[in-house]
Amino acid sequence: MPSEEECQFRADLIEWGTENRREYPWREPDRTLYEVFVAEFFLTQTPADNVEAVYPRFLEQFPTLDEIEEASEEELVEAIEPLGFQNMRAGALKQIASTHDHLPTDPDSLMDLPRVGHYVANATLCFARGDQLPVLDRNVERVYSRVFRDTWPETESDQLAFTQRFVPGQARAYNLALLDFGALVCQNEPLCEQCFANDYCVYFRER
Structure with a gap:
């Protein structure tokens, strides 16, 4: 089961995605x-x-x-x-x-x-x-490994299992928001001042 912080991240991300979605x-x-x-x-x-x-x-x-x-x-x-x-x-x-x-x-x-x-x-x-599947590329890995640094697993199979529990019924909206968030905010040089996850992001807390 997702933790309280994981559930908060999921809800915050979907809300962020409704206002910041890129169009392609x-x-x-x-x-x-x-x-x-x-x-x-x-x-x-x-x-x-x-x-x-x-x-x-x-x-x-x-x-x-x-x-x-x-x-x-x-x-x-x-x-x-x-x-x-x-x-x-x-x-x-x-x-x-x-x-x-x-x-x-x-x-x-x-x-x-x-x-x-x-x-x-x-x-x-x-x-x-709309299949309820996780998407995991380098940008997504960067997001999860920063926000949940203490619990992010090392192997790809464990990472896929970790991300699977985040994916809600609104899988398409969630995954699109995740990709956009990694591209626009949680970049290689992250824009932490614009991030909704500052209250629980391990990377932000420990930087």
């Missing part, structure tokens, strides 16, 4: 599982603003996995090139499209796809379908 095309309502997956696949190691510049054109050219399967790898590389890692990404997408008519709808099966890890799988299912 992949966050629009009714995005398909494929459309969300493409965004999350591209967002790995790539700034969101860079992905935003490529994302609409990519979906126009490749609206489903069928179009990716029919395209040449060179066409995919050209479409993805502004994001970097274009050969790796194009090869992985081509392999996925050649073996799947539709994307899997459970995290373990998604993680079986090439170049798909916990974050992409969980984020895709949470943001496309």
Whole structure:
């Protein structure tokens, strides 16, 4: 069960997120599982603003996995090139499209796809379908490890279990707020004076 401070963080974060949410095309309502997956696949190691510049054109050219399967790898590389890692990404997408008519709808099966890890799988299912799954990338890890420094576990499996207990029924709103909070406030150089968690953040208390 979450502690009192963990419950407070969850409530505070959701409230913060309603007023500070960033808007991106992949966050629009009714995005398909494929459309969300493409965004999350591209967002790995790539700034969101860079992905935003490529994302609409990519979906126009490749609206489903069928179009990716029919395209040449060179066409995919050209479409993805502004994001970097274009050969790796194009090869992985081509392999996925050649073996799947539709994307899997459970995290373990998604993680079986090439170049798909916990974050992409969980984020895709949470943001496309509202599945009650944690998202854990470097920015999110930074937030949790600061606010809950005394109890933050060391291994990825324990970290996923730790974050799972935070995720409420409003999983999509919570996880989007978590990503935005890590990007806007709890940055590498944190803006502690703007943070709602000062009363219980271990990092703030011990700095």
